[in-house]
Amino acid sequence: MKRYYILISIWMVAMIFHGRSFAEPIFLEEIIVRGEKEALQEECLDIKEVRETPARDVGEALKVIEGINVVRKGAIANDLVLRSFKRDDINVLIDGMRIYGACPNRMDPNSFHIDFMEIEAISVLKGPFDVKNPGSLGGLVEIRTIRPNKGWEAHVNAFTGSDENISTSFSTSYAGDKADLLLGYSYRYSLPYRDGNGNRITEFDPADLNAYKDQEKDDKAYSINTYWSKFGINLLDNHRLEIDYARQDADDIIYPYLLMDAVYDDTDRLNMNYEISDLGHRIEKLKAQFYWNQVKHDMTDERRNSSIGFGEYKMKCYAEAETFGGKLESGIALHSGRLTLGVDYYSRNWEAENTLPVRKQKMMPDVDSSNIGTYIEYGQPMWEDTRLTFGMRLDYAKTKANDDRTDLYTLYHNTIDREEEDFCAGGNIQILCSPVKELEFFGGFGCISRPPGPDERYIAMQKPQMTPDWVGNPKLDPSENREFDFGIRYLGDIFYGKTTFFYSDIKDFITVYDVEGPVKSARSFRNVDAILYGGEISLNLFLPFDFHLQGGLSYTRGRDDTHDKPLSEIPPLQIRIASRYDGYRYFTEIEGVFADDQHRVDSDLSEEKTAGWGIMNLKFGMKLKKTNIFAGVHNLFDRQYYEHLSYQRDPFRSGIKVPETGRNFYLNIAYSL
Numbered sequence: 001m002k003r004y005y006i007l008i009s010i011w012m013v014a015m016i017f018h019g020r021s022f023a024e025p026i027f028l029e030e031i032i033v034r035g036e037k038e039a040l041q042e043e044c045l046d047i048k049e050v051r052e053t054p055a056r057d058v059g060e061a062l063k064v065i066e067g068i069n070v071v072r073k074g075a076i077a078n079d080l081v082l083r084s085f086k087r088d089d090i091n092v093l094i095d096g097m098r099i100y101g102a103c104p105n106r107m108d109p110n111s112f113h114i115d116f117m118e119i120e121a122i123s124v125l126k127g128p129f130d131v132k133n134p135g136s137l138g139g140l141v142e143i144r145t146i147r148p149n150k151g152w153e154a155h156v157n158a159f160t161g162s163d164e165n166i167s168t169s170f171s172t173s174y175a176g177d178k179a180d181l182l183l184g185y186s187y188r189y190s191l192p193y194r195d196g197n198g199n200r201i202t203e204f205d206p207a208d209l210n211a212y213k214d215q216e217k218d219d220k221a222y223s224i225n226t227y228w229s230k231f232g233i234n235l236l237d238n239h240r241l242e243i244d245y246a247r248q249d250a251d252d253i254i255y256p257y258l259l260m261d262a263v264y265d266d267t268d269r270l271n272m273n274y275e276i277s278d279l280g281h282r283i284e285k286l287k288a289q290f291y292w293n294q295v296k297h298d299m300t301d302e303r304r305n306s307s308i309g310f311g312e313y314k315m316k317c318y319a320e321a322e323t324f325g326g327k328l329e330s331g332i333a334l335h336s337g338r339l340t341l342g343v344d345y346y347s348r349n350w351e352a353e354n355t356l357p358v359r360k361q362k363m364m365p366d367v368d369s370s371n372i373g374t375y376i377e378y379g380q381p382m383w384e385d386t387r388l389t390f391g392m393r394l395d396y397a398k399t400k401a402n403d404d405r406t407d408l409y410t411l412y413h414n415t416i417d418r419e420e421e422d423f424c425a426g427g428n429i430q431i432l433c434s435p436v437k438e439l440e441f442f443g444g445f446g447c448i449s450r451p452p453g454p455d456e457r458y459i460a461m462q463k464p465q466m467t468p469d470w471v472g473n474p475k476l477d478p479s480e481n482r483e484f485d486f487g488i489r490y491l492g493d494i495f496y497g498k499t500t501f502f503y504s505d506i507k508d509f510i511t512v513y514d515v516e517g518p519v520k521s522a523r524s525f526r527n528v529d530a531i532l533y534g535g536e537i538s539l540n541l542f543l544p545f546d547f548h549l550q551g552g553l554s555y556t557r558g559r560d561d562t563h564d565k566p567l568s569e570i571p572p573l574q575i576r577i578a579s580r581y582d583g584y585r586y587f588t589e590i591e592g593v594f595a596d597d598q599h600r601v602d603s604d605l606s607e608e609k610t611a612g613w614g615i616m617n618l619k620f621g622m623k624l625k626k627t628n629i630f631a632g633v634h635n636l637f638d639r640q641y642y643e644h645l646s647y648q649r650d651p652f653r654s655g656i657k658v659p660e661t662g663r664n665f666y667l668n669i670a671y672s673l
Contacts, residue, residue, distance in 0.1 A: 043067075043124045050116060052589075052619055052630050054161050054666040056190070058111035058122065058143065065124055066536035066554040069571040071106075072646040072658045074255040075193055075201065075221035079109040081645060083126060083502065084532055084556045084570045085138025088453040089479070092141045093133065095244065096289055096327065097271050102297035102319040104352050104363055104455055105258050111141070113248055113267045113295065115186040115226040117157060117169035120146040127502060128446035128481045129428045131375045131391035132329070132342060135450035137481045138504075145244065147230070148173035148180040154673035161666035163200075163221075165190040175232075182230040192221045192254060195659035196640030201256050204656055209306040210259055216303040222253040238278050244271040257646070257658045259306070260299040260315055269293045284338070285331040292324040310357060317363060319352035337380035345372045350454050354461060363461050365403035367454035372396050373424075385434045392427035397451040405460035408471045412515050412522050417474040420457065424449035424478055442487040442500075452476040456510055456525045468514065469522035477527050480507040494542045501535035511560070511568065512605060528562040550578040557600070568602035571595075571644050572610070589619040598644045608657075613641035630668040638663040 043065045055061040059070040059078030070078035071086065082090050091098075092110035101108035123142045130136035152174045159167040171184035192200040201221075202212040228246035235241060246269045253262040271291045279286060297320070300313035307314045325346030332339040352364035377391035398421050406416040428446035435441075452473075461470040487500035508527035515524045534556035541549040553575050558567030578591040594614040601607040619632040639662075646658045 042126070045122045045124075047116065047119045047121060050119075051157070051628070051668050051670060052621060052632070054165070054632065054634050054661075054664055055116075056165070056167075056188070058114065058116075058119075059109070061116070062122065062124065062141070064576075066538055066552040066574075066576075067126060067556075068124065069574075069643070069645055072643060072660070073107065073257050074253065074658065075190055076188075076224075077108060077112045077253065077255075079106055080111055080141060081569075081571065082124065082139045082141070083504075083534065084558055084567070086569070088135065088450060088456075089137045090139050090141060091130065091133050091136045092143070094143045094269070095145055095271055095273075096133075096142075097269065097291040097293065098133075098323055098325055098346050098348075099267075099269065099293045100295070100321045100323055100348055100350070102265075102295040102321040102350070102352070103262070103299065104317070104319060104459060104461075105255075105260075107253070107255055107258065107262050107299065108250075108265050108267075108295060108297060111143070112250075112265075113269065113293075114143060114145075114246070115169065115184075115188075115224075115228070115248070116167075117155075117171055117184055117186045118145045118226070118228050118246065120144050126500070127444070127485045128426065128448035128483050129391075129430060129444060129485075130448075131377055131393040131427060132340070132344075134344070134346075134371050134373045134393070134395050134397075134424070135448070137448050137450045137479055145228075145230070146171075146182070148175035148182045148232070150175050156671045156673075157668070159666065159668045162661075162664045163191045163193045165193070165664075165666070173230075177234070179233045180231070182228075184226075184228045186224075186226040188222065188224040188226075190221045191218065193661045193664070196635065196638050196662040197659075198638075198662065201658055202254060204256070206305070208655075209304070210301075210656070211305050212254075212256075212303055213305060213308075219303075220252050222250065224248065224250040238276055240273075240275050240277075242273045242275075245269065254303070256656050259304075260301045260317065261303050263298040263300055263302075264296075265298075266296045267293065282333045283330060284333055285329075287329045288326070289328075290324075290326040292322075294320065294322040296320050314357060316355040317352055319350075319364065321348065321350045323348045334378070335380065337378055340377040341375075343372075343374045346370065348454070356464060358464055359462075361460070361462060362403045362405060363459060364455065365401045365405045365458055365460060367399060367401050367458050369399045369454050370397065371451075382431075387432045388430070389432075390427065390429040393425070393448075395422075395424040395449075395451075397422040397424065399451070399454055399457055401454075401458040405458070408460045408462060408469065408522075409474055412469070412471050412517050412524060413473055413475055415474050418458070420452075420474065422451040422478050424451060426480075438490055438492045440489045440491075442485070442489070444485045445483070446485070447480065447482045449478045449480040451478045452510060452525070466520050468520065469517070471515075471522045471524050473525045476510060476525060477508045479509050479527070481505075482507070496540040496542075497538070499535065499537045502533060504530075504532040506530045506532065509567075514604065528560050530567055531559045531561060532567070533557055546582050548580055548582070550576075550580065552576040560602075565604070566600040566602060568605055568607050569645060570598070570600065572598035572612070585624075586620070586622040588621075591617040591619070593617065595643070610642055610644040610646075613639060615639050615641065626672045628670045630670075632666055634664040634666070635660070635662055 050061045069081040125140040130140040154172040167188045169186035173182035192202045202217040226248045232242040248267040250265040276286045300316045302313040327344040329342035347370040351366045354363040373395035375393040379389040401418040426448040430444035433441045457472045459472040483504040489498040509530040537553040539551045555573045558570045573596040575594045580589040597612040616636045622629045
């Protein structure tokens with residue numbers, strides 16, 4: 001990795017001397033420096049930043065934020081990981097709407113069900129400091145969609161990259177004084193990408209039954225059509241009704257690290273908001289929300305060698321998930337602070353049927369989950385330079401498996417329970433102090449609980465022969481994260497820097513383990529007491545002649561205190577270094593991204609160690625009136641490498657590690673009318 005550090009140093013020196021030919025400091029309008037306005041424990045990513053990158057989904061786009069990683073399953077649909085919290089430990093919301101994928105293997109994580117062109121910005125709140133939504137154990141990822149601006153607008157975006165990676169989109173909107181309307185469409189397509197060795201991710205040992213058929217190795221990796229609309233009407237001066245609807249049709253999505261691929265994954269999203277502002281009597285805002293969404297997901301092994309001799313397929317799983325919910329929230333001016341009161345509710349149904357040659361079985365046994373909660377949050381300036389915020393939340397949750405799979409629950413956990421109730425309580429206190437204009441200190445303690453997910457309690461999959469079964473654990477208790485956070489931020493004329501540290505003491509953390517049965521073992525879930533700690537550092541140094549240097553670092557360490565061993569699936573130390581020139585019409589950037597090796601693994605789950613790696617990326621951008629052009633090369637030296645979370649110890653994994661992309665060229669053109 002030393003040669004990468006040397007090349008970066010040479011680039012920085014060359015850029016500094018090259019920049020002396022420019023006369024005055026001017027910045028490209030499209031470039032936004034993260035971190036200037038958000039809360040210290042929060043990060044915000046503007047969608048304009050995403051267009052500079054070859055990111056295929058929200059997961060890849062958010063990797064520029066320190067502390068975020070992804071679980072790599074294929075060419076798209078990466079699952080978010082925040083400070084090693086994953087799955088149901090973090091909330092991923094779209095305009096406040098909860099959405100859940102249907103696949104029991106998380107082929108379609110929450111963030112997969114939205115297109116980039118719909119998004120205005122994404123905010124990431126780290127730690128258990130969200131009381132406005134149930135279950136934000138490790139943090140909150142809030143995706144905000146675009147709203148029409150005054151008058152008529154139209155936007156066209158065209159992206160092309162290596163491996164026939166194509167993304168095109170169009171949106172148009174009109175906003176008047178009384179009403180507004182937005183319509184959009186997007187199409188995304190790609191072949192399986194090539195790794196640093198020049199092999200497609202569909203090309204692995206042909207003797208493996210899970211390998212792709214010869215005719216499938218060069219076939220498409222995904223094909224996705226997305227349609228969206230938004231209608232708003234201002235009924236009175238301070239009353240607004242907004243209705244959003246979106247449809248996503250995703251077909252032929254490959255997942256090399258799993259045993260099957262998605263035939264289709266279709267999503268409908270409906271979101272309605274009614275907001276009244278300036279009601280008087282100190283009530284600043286009253287907001288009511290209702291949402292509904294559904295996901296229909298079909299997956300088979302028809303593209304794999306395992307299906308040969310079994311007709312169209314050997315394995316198949318069809319799944320559906322439906323969610324609806326709502327929220328009522330008010331903002332009240334109280335003394336010199338702001339009080340927020342709210343109540344929310346959601347209900348989720350999840351059902352999946354698995355087909356093997358020997359039998360059909362309800363893998364997700366028609367599980368209903370519901371949650372009703374109430375919350376309060378108050379922010380109050382204490383002194384001129386100090387602000388105190390505290391919040392509390394109470395929840396009642398219920399889960400019920402309507403189909404009977406107690407044969408497996410009894411076999412592995414000696415229980416016939418199919419219905420559980422959970423009461424969760426939590427809150428936080430935060431203090432922000434700014435003794436001088438440029439310097440801020442943050443300290444906070446949060447305690448948040450979340451009930452076990454439907455799959456963690458009730459999933460049931462009896463597999464043939466001696467292959468381990470997969471069974472939920474109805475006896476699971478809710479997880480509770482008790483976390484301290486501390487941060488420092490400095491924002492000066494030529495230097496911006498932020499450092500955050502966290503320490504999480506987690507009671508009844510839910511992890512995967514092997515449970516022994518009378519005949520064979522099964523993968524299941526259990527509660528353990530765990531510790532997670534670490535932090536992030538981000539730096540930005542503004543140099544003369546429109547140059548600046550950027551850097552970031554993130555690290556998390558985890559321990560299973562109950563069994564005195566490392567927690568599984570913890571990403572290693574990661575570092576990002578970049579040098580950038582921002583001119584009036586164009587920018588250039590060189591970036592180095594590095595990861596240490598990860599040797600702290602859970603050997604009981606056969607988790608494998610991962611070697612360290614380093615890559616270099618180049619970017620270029622240009623603005624021509626109403627057109628923005630972005631081009632770049634990702635992984636310039638065509639490095640073959642794996643991220644640690646490319647290999648999840650999952651009962652349905654194929655045993656294949658999914659490598660990251662090799663050298664990848666891309667071009668993005670955005671035009672606004």
